[in-house]
Amino acid sequence: MARQNAIDLADKVRVQAERSGAQEAEVYVEQSNTTEVRIRQGQIELLQQSAIAGIGLRVFRDRRMGFLSTTDLRDSVITELVNRTLALTNAATPREENRISESLSVSQSDLEIYDAAVSALRPEDLVAMARAAENSAFAQDKKIQTTRDVRCGASTLDVYFSNTFIPRQTYKASVVWLAATPIATQGTQKREGTYIDRKRFLSDLARPEQIGQLAAARALARLGAGPTPSARVPVIFSADAASTFLQGLFPAFSGLNVIEQRSFLTGKLGQPIASPLVTIFDDGTMRRGLSTRYFDGEGVQTRRTVVVDRGVLRQFLHSGASARRLNTSPTGNGIRSYDTLPVIGPTNFYMDAVSSTHKLIEEVPSGLYVTGLAGFGFDIVSGEYSQQVDGQLIDKGVLGKAVEGVTVGGRLDEMLLGIDGVGRDLEFRNNVSAPTIRFRQLTVGGAA
């Protein structure tokens, strides 16, 4: 069902906007094809195939900006929408930062974000991968008799960009994923565990058997969990938990939030904001990275940015507009879909691994090892943090009893400075990633 006409139409729409009164215009088109299957007890629960083609147009007049997006590509509709958007644009306030990129030199090297083998996956291939992962989970333990489901999908995306100054730019990207969620049962207690892998290239994806096995281990580890008493103790976040944590922290590094004083990191540029063990990158050019792209949503070339260098805050992340307000360069973080305006978001945002010989768990006499974080616990403005967690107790350097029904909390500035261990186990299964990290001390809220 894919339609090629969205890309064919893009330049026409932009030129139409320019002829109708836009001094500058930018068009961004996405076409994607996605297939996903979900398996449960060996049976196909869902087969979904989708083809998306949508167009997004930004228009500028006297430094005022308007935006429209649609999937309805009929001429009459687009003409009507362009005219209405231009009229609405008059209502916006002129802002000096409302400009479009005037040049774009795209990396000539292959960033390896498209794999034809992913496009070639048929539904029956995805079904086979999902079944293999589920069977592997079942084989781990008799306590695993069911799954919530196992999902396997493949997607390819074509992006098209042009504006008044920059002629046609395109790239093609692919992603394949496999996620297993087995359920472990003991008496009346049921606990699920999820393991997801996502990759640009099919050959990089973990084997289905391994994914099923790791997911099963996670579910089994949660059986028998209960709360632990409230205390101030060392807390370790597993690599997956640390990745979730880093994702929640991202808005603090947004240039717009900093300018508008909505980040607790406002005013901290050049200062130590974290332990010297902490180095954070945003790298839109990482080969095969899940969020690697040749240019961002407003035609700015992507790059590798050192955000935090051994604890010192070096750089906030910017779209074109936020960069212009601070007289600095955009960092290629204008992230968007065809139906959204560019907003500051992560490309491949990660905390670097530290190849120390520290044994993060073994060194803790008494503490908490957190494997899962849930809920909305970040207040980026005030810097307060607390979240529901589960994991395992650490007793004399050894992982013990499963824990749930507890929270961890602290002030984000103190927490980051108090990181006293960073692991080597950095993996890229999401576009925001971190290795295992250890906090010297957090507040655990649990039983009385």
Next chain:
Amino acid sequence: MTGALAAGLPEAVSFFHPQVAEAALMGIGQELRDVLNEETVNRILQEALARGGDAADVFAEQRLRTSIVLDAGKIDSVSYLYPRGAGVRTWRRNQTGFAFSDEISYSSLLDAARVASSVVETSSPAHPIDVSLRNLPPPFTIANPQPGMLEAGKLDILVRMDAAARAADPRIVSVRIEYVDETRDILIGTSDGVYVLDRQYFTSIVCSPAAQANGKRASGLGTLGGRVGAEYFQRVNPTDAANAAALQAVRLLDARPAPAGPMPVVIGPGWGGVLIHESLGHALEADGIRRGTSILAGLAGTRIASPLVRVVDDGRWPNGRGSYTVDDEGTPGQRTVVVEGGVLQSYLVDKQNGFLITQRSTGNGRRMSYRNWPLPRMTNTYIDNGTSDPTSLLSGITKGFYAAELGGGSVETTSGNFNFAVHEGYAIENGKLTDPVRGAVLIGNSLVTMKRIEGIGNDLVVEQTRGMCGKDGQLVPVGVGQPTVRFSTITVGGSTL
């Protein structure tokens, strides 16, 4: 205030097809109907069931969304979004095939039907399908839908809210306001003969001021909207909401850190209903019941909450964000009592999962858009009024926590472990509210926490101005509500012991 509105006409209605504005219900979605009439829908559904299956449906949608953002005292962006398309679903028992097209044409939907049908392989003969138009009574009417307000009126609301927030206190350093309104036309045809058209309106204004003083920062939140019309803005003054949000940010500057650990907790009315949404609501949705993965599976007729508790999911609550005439699979929206006297009465049921657990749909089959298949979802879910005077619910608590305003929450329905964030709290000391306390997450378990309710106020509020619920990647607006509710103990996740 009303001056900006007086000229407001239902402009969106006449956006593409002026004749639709004059038409009554029959005219709604006329443009969708031109392509997807009863005859073509019959043929698409027959194609979707050509290889067998228990049921199929066609869902077509067009939305016009106007979005305006004010930031740093300026109108930052103005946008129109116009997504349009249709999806076809075929299901047989627990198996679902789904495909959609961004183009609404007979041939593209026949293609989608073929893809959807490929999930089933039975030899059962396709039966003839004959859909007929259903004329369903709306739960409420909106005289002058908000999307019809002239753009100048919408901009004026934002500019005045910005001024009000900044004027509230000199410590306000930043204000962001996001305005969205939407007209959503849907057309549904189902293999059990339903053919229905509906138009749904939605409005949301979110005002987020930030305050700063002495190196401390804090944010406030004020929201407006629901499925409302111009008359709403005659009742509710947007500048009051902006002012209140700014004062909240300022109050939180001096708030002390929240305590950690279990303690008596009282949750304030209205948006406090996030609690019931997370604690019981999701676990009552029929997909987890059918799979046996929800902690509430098999517990119908048993006590799951304090005898004081009655929980209602009401898809017809006046102006509620989760209200509708018809859900996204053609079943009328309805009011369902899910818990009565603490006993589980009903699950929240869509067609497919209802078929599998032999229960009728309760009108809870919802989708984010034509690109998604329906899931059982909440509408407006609330704990019903009790009999206590709300202030009396504080008495007898020597040391506890009062949650005045909540943030978001989440739940894992397999374990029943849930959490919800508190944005603004107060310490309770000797039966009285004392110092403001900063946000913290509160946690509980579906089978435990609701049994710890000791008292329910008589001050029910069902919140219609905020609440987007995410499940399986699909976001839908929902209402939540409750009166003031007191718990013997809840674990508070603060940062101080």
